[in-house]
Amino acid sequence: MQNTTLITQNSVELRDMGAASGSVTLFRTVGGSLGVALLGSIYVSKLTSTLTSHLGAAGGRLISGGGAIPPSVVLRLPAPIREVFQSGVVSGLHGVLIGGAAMALLGFVGGVVHPERVAAHRPGRIRR
Numbered sequence: 001m002q003n004t005t006l007i008t009q010n011s012v013e014l015r016d017m018g019a020a021s022g023s024v025t026l027f028r029t030v031g032g033s034l035g036v037a038l039l040g041s042i043y044v045s046k047l048t049s050t051l052t053s054h055l056g057a058a059g060g061r062l063i064s065g066g067g068a069i070p071p072s073v074v075l076r077l078p079a080p081i082r083e084v085f086q087s088g089v090v091s092g093l094h095g096v097l098i099g100g101a102a103m104a105l106l107g108f109v110g111g112v113v114h115p116e117r118v119a120a121h122r123p124g125r126i127r128r
Contacts, residue, residue, distance in 0.1 A: 004028070035103065042099045043092035050088035055081065059088075 005024050012020040044063075051059030062085065063069070074085060 035100075039096045039099050042095040045092075046095040047088040047092040050091045051084060054084040054087075059084065 005021060008020045008024045009017055048060060048063065051062055053059075055062070062081075069085075074082060077085065
């Protein structure tokens with residue numbers, strides 16, 4: 001993330017350097033929090049739907065309460081339940097991967113659609 005800080009600092013006047021650096025940090029923190037919340041909800045949703053579709057209400061109870069299920073507990077589950085649980089985890093990770101790729105694509109498209117905004121923040125361009 002140093003590139004975004006450097007680009008921002010090179011794009012503002014010296015008197016605005018602190019505000020610009022603080023803004024980068026704020027937006028990075030907010031974006032990270034929202035990204036983790038969004039992708040985490042996608043993961044849990046896919047995991048829950050896989051478990052309930054294969055195991056019914058018992059699958060929902062398997063992960064209810066928000067507790068962690070360590071690998072040692074998963075390995076002691078009966079084979080059919082363990083396979084469904086592992087399938088749910090994989091399904092959740094696929095959802096996270098697709099969601100992350102979609103967010104990256106949105107960022108890329110935003111840069112292509114608004115090149116004038118991106119061009120104003122090229123590294124090495126110092127305003128005086």
